[in-house]
Amino acid sequence: LQKSLEPPLTFSYFLVDMQWKLGMAVSSDTCRSLNSPFVCLLLKIVEPSGQICQRSFEMTIPQFQNFYKQFKEMAAVMETV
Template sequence: MDLADRALTAGELVDMKWKLGVAVSSDECKSLNSPFVTMTLRVADSSGKISTHTIEMTVTQFQHFSQQMKEMASRMEMV
C-alpha cells in the first residue's frame, strides 16, 4: 500500500472541538491546579461511519500539536 492509498483510508475529519480545563485536585494531590486541553475529534471512515476520539493533553502538548498543524497546513499549500 503506497502513501496515497494510506491517506485515503485514514478517514475524513468531520468535526473537531476543544476545551480548556483545570484539574483542581486528585486522590494524591489536594491542590493540583493543573490546566489541560481536551480535544474531541469526529472522523468518518470510507463507508461514512462516524467515530469519536477524545484526546487529553497538557497545554504545552496542545501548543506543540497546534504548531505541527500549522506547519502541515503551510506545506500542503505549497503542493
C-alpha cells in the same frame, strides 16, 4: 505525459470536525492542590467504512502547543500543493 513513479496517496480516515476546550484540574484523590491546566480534544472522524466516529483525549498545555504547531506546519505544506 510522464507518469509519476510514486503511488498515489490514499487516506483511510478523514477529519470532519475538531472541538477543544480548556480545563483546569484543581485536585485529585492523590494531590490536594493540583492546579494543572489541560486541553480536551474531541475529533469527529470518518472511518474507511464511511461510519462517523468520535475520539476524545486530553493533553497538557505543552502537548497541545506541539499539536497545534504540527497542524500549522501541515496547513503550510497543503497550501503549496
